[in-house]
Amino acid sequence: MTDHVVIVGGGITGLAAAWEALEQGHRVTVHEAGPRFGGLISTAPVDVPGPARLMVDEGADAFLARVPDALELCEQLGLGDQLCEPAVGRAMVHTADGLRWFxxxxxxxxxxxxxxxxxxxxxxxxxxxxxxxxxxxxxxxxxxxxxxxxxxxxxxxxxxxxxxxxxxxxxxxxxxxxxxxxxxxxxxxxxxxxxxxxxxxxxxxxxxATPPGPVFNGLRGGTGSLVSALVDQLTRRGGDLRPGSALGREDIGGLRADLLVLTTPAAVTSSLVAQVSPAAAEALASIETASVALTTLAYPRAAFDWPSDASGYLVPRSSGLFLTAVSWGSTKWPHWGDGSHAIVRASTGHRGDDRFVSMDDDAVVDAIRADLELTCGLVAEPDGARVSRWIDGFHQYDVGHLDLVQRIQRDLDVDTAGRIRLAGASLHGVGIPACIRSGRSAVLGGPTVP
Ligand SMILES: Cc1cc2nc3c(=O)[nH]c(=O)nc-3n(C[C@H](O)[C@H](O)[C@H](O)COP(=O)(O)OP(=O)(O)OC[C@H]3O[C@@H](n4cnc5c(N)ncnc54)[C@H](O)[C@@H]3O)c2cc1C
Missing domain, CATH: 1.10.3110.10 (protoporphyrinogen ix oxidase, domain 3)
Known part of the structure; x- marks a missing residue:
C-alpha cells in the first residue's frame, strides 16, 4: 500500500486526489502555488454600493449531472442539501436578425x-x-x-x-x-x-435511452463551496495542505513520496518532469491553451426587462464580436441576486482571440457593454463590475489528444517506475466531474478516461 501521497496543484483535481488518498488510508501533502485553493474555481463577491455582498462564481457555475463524480463527492462532503438546478436551462443564439432560440x-x-x-x-x-x-x-x-x-x-x-x-x-x-x-x-x-x-x-x-433528469447542477453557495468543504474536511482529517508552496523541477527529484500526483497546467507539468522524463515533458509542452475573461455585471433590477425564460445566449465567432457568450446569471441562479440587483456574466476570449489580455479592466467592461447593447439592447449603467481573467485557463484537446495522453503517462511510467501520475484538466477532461474522476483515479492507479 502506498504510504505518502504528494499532490502538486490544489485545484479541484488535486483536492479530489487528496480526498481519495485519505479515503485509502494514505498520508497526504498538497502543494499549491497560489495563496488559495481551488485553482480555476472561485466564488467571490462583486462589489456594489451599500451593504449587499453579491457572491458570484468567477468561473465554473455548474457541473454536469450525467457524469456522477461531482454529485457523489458533494454528497460525501455533506453538501447534498446545497445542490440546485438552473431555474431555466434553454439558451439563445445571437444572429444578425436578433436573438433566436438554441x-x-x-x-x-x-x-x-x-x-x-x-x-x-x-x-x-x-x-x-x-x-x-x-x-x-x-x-x-x-x-x-x-x-x-x-x-x-x-x-x-x-x-x-x-x-x-x-x-x-x-x-x-x-x-x-x-x-x-x-x-x-x-x-x-x-x-x-x-x-x-x-x-x-x-x-x-x-x-x-437516457433517463430523464437535470443536465446540470450547481451549489447554492457557489462552486467555491465545494472547494471550501474539501479544504475543511481534508485539513480536519489530517491532510497537510500547503498554499503558497510552488514546486519547481529541482524539487521533484528530491521529494520523498511513494506516489506523486501532478495536477498542474500542462506547461508547468512539462517543466516539473523535464529532468525525469524528457519525452513526457516534450509531449506535455505541445498542448496548447486558450485564455478567457469572465465579466460579471451587477445591474439595478429595474434597469432592464430581464428575460425570465432564457439562461443566456451564445455569440458565433463569425460575428467578429468581442463577446462570446452571455449568461443571465440571476435568472439562471435566482440565489445570485439580492432582490435589488440582477447579475449578468459575459465571456470573451477564445483560441485565436486574446484581445482582452492587453486591455485593462475598464476597457474590457466598456467593450463588453458595447456588445451587450448591440446584441440585446442592454444599455443600463451597472452598479458593479468585475473582470475575472483566466489566462491559459483552457487546455486545447486537438485531434489525437487521447493517444497523446496515453503516450505521456506511458513514458512517465517507464521513466519513473510508476511513481508519478498525471491528472486534471490539462489531460483528462475540462469539466469538474472529469477532474474529480481524474484526481481520484490517479491515486487508485486506475484509468483516467475523459
Ligand atoms: C471561465 C471558466 C468557466 C468554467 N466553467 C465550467 C463549468 O461551468 N462547469 C465545469 O464543469 N467546468 C467549468 N470550467 C472548467 C473547470 O473549472 C476546470 O477545468 C477545473 O476547475 C480545472 O481543475 P484542475 O484542478 O484540473 O486545474 P486548476 O484549477 O488549474 O488547478 C491547478 C492548480 O495548480 C496550481 N499550480 C500551478 N503551478 C504550480 C506549481 N509549480 N506548484 C504547485 N501548484 C501549482 C495552480 O495554482 C492551480 O491551483 C470552467 C473554467 C473556466 C476557466
Whole structure:
C-alpha cells in the first residue's frame, strides 16, 4: 500500500486526489502555488454600493449531472442539501436578425429533430436541406480521431456547424471546433458516430435511452463551496495542505513520496518532469491553451426587462464580436441576486482571440457593454463590475489528444517506475466531474478516461 501521497496543484483535481488518498488510508501533502485553493474555481463577491455582498462564481457555475463524480463527492462532503438546478436551462443564439432560440432536441447542437431546428430560424432553407440530407449521405464510422468541425461539416454542412454546434461546443473550452478532437471533446457524438449509419438517428436513439433528469447542477453557495468543504474536511482529517508552496523541477527529484500526483497546467507539468522524463515533458509542452475573461455585471433590477425564460445566449465567432457568450446569471441562479440587483456574466476570449489580455479592466467592461447593447439592447449603467481573467485557463484537446495522453503517462511510467501520475484538466477532461474522476483515479492507479 502506498504510504505518502504528494499532490502538486490544489485545484479541484488535486483536492479530489487528496480526498481519495485519505479515503485509502494514505498520508497526504498538497502543494499549491497560489495563496488559495481551488485553482480555476472561485466564488467571490462583486462589489456594489451599500451593504449587499453579491457572491458570484468567477468561473465554473455548474457541473454536469450525467457524469456522477461531482454529485457523489458533494454528497460525501455533506453538501447534498446545497445542490440546485438552473431555474431555466434553454439558451439563445445571437444572429444578425436578433436573438433566436438554441434548438431543442439536439445533442450539442446536432439535431435529432430537424423540424425543431427549423423552427428556430437559425438556418437558411438551403442550410436546413443540407442538414436533412445527412440521412442519405453514406458515411461509415470514423476509423481514427478527427476534428469535430470537419467531421460534422461533411455530414450536415457549414451552417449548422458555424451557427449552432460551433458556438456551443467551441464555447465549452474556448476552442476552435475545426481543431478539437472528436473523441476527446465530444465523446457522446463520437460514440454515436461509431455505431455507423446516420448520426442524427443514432443520437436520437441514444437520447431516448437516457433517463430523464437535470443536465446540470450547481451549489447554492457557489462552486467555491465545494472547494471550501474539501479544504475543511481534508485539513480536519489530517491532510497537510500547503498554499503558497510552488514546486519547481529541482524539487521533484528530491521529494520523498511513494506516489506523486501532478495536477498542474500542462506547461508547468512539462517543466516539473523535464529532468525525469524528457519525452513526457516534450509531449506535455505541445498542448496548447486558450485564455478567457469572465465579466460579471451587477445591474439595478429595474434597469432592464430581464428575460425570465432564457439562461443566456451564445455569440458565433463569425460575428467578429468581442463577446462570446452571455449568461443571465440571476435568472439562471435566482440565489445570485439580492432582490435589488440582477447579475449578468459575459465571456470573451477564445483560441485565436486574446484581445482582452492587453486591455485593462475598464476597457474590457466598456467593450463588453458595447456588445451587450448591440446584441440585446442592454444599455443600463451597472452598479458593479468585475473582470475575472483566466489566462491559459483552457487546455486545447486537438485531434489525437487521447493517444497523446496515453503516450505521456506511458513514458512517465517507464521513466519513473510508476511513481508519478498525471491528472486534471490539462489531460483528462475540462469539466469538474472529469477532474474529480481524474484526481481520484490517479491515486487508485486506475484509468483516467475523459
Ligand atoms: C471561465 C471558466 C468557466 C468554467 N466553467 C465550467 C463549468 O461551468 N462547469 C465545469 O464543469 N467546468 C467549468 N470550467 C472548467 C473547470 O473549472 C476546470 O477545468 C477545473 O476547475 C480545472 O481543475 P484542475 O484542478 O484540473 O486545474 P486548476 O484549477 O488549474 O488547478 C491547478 C492548480 O495548480 C496550481 N499550480 C500551478 N503551478 C504550480 C506549481 N509549480 N506548484 C504547485 N501548484 C501549482 C495552480 O495554482 C492551480 O491551483 C470552467 C473554467 C473556466 C476557466
Amino acid at each position: 434548438p431543442e432536441r439536439s445533442v450539442l447542437g446536432v439535431p435529432t429533430d430537424v423540424d425543431a431546428l427549423a423552427s428556430t430560424g437559425l438556418l437558411s432553407e438551403a442550410g436546413l436541406d443540407r442538414v436533412r440530407a445527412e440521412a442519405s449521405i453514406s458515411q461509415g464510422p470514423p476509423t481514427a480521431d478527427v476534428a469535430v468541425g470537419p467531421f460534422l461539416r461533411e455530414r450536415f454542412g457549414d451552417e449548422l456547424v458555424d451557427r449552432v454546434v460551433g458556438p456551443l461546443v467551441g464555447g465549452i473550452s474556448a476552442g476552435d471546433i475545426d481543431q478539437m478532437s472528436l473523441f476527446a471533446t465530444t465523446p457522446q457524438i463520437a460514440a454515436a458516430a461509431l455505431e455507423g449509419g446516420p448520426l442524427s438517428e443514432s443520437l436520437a436513439r441514444r437520447t431516448a
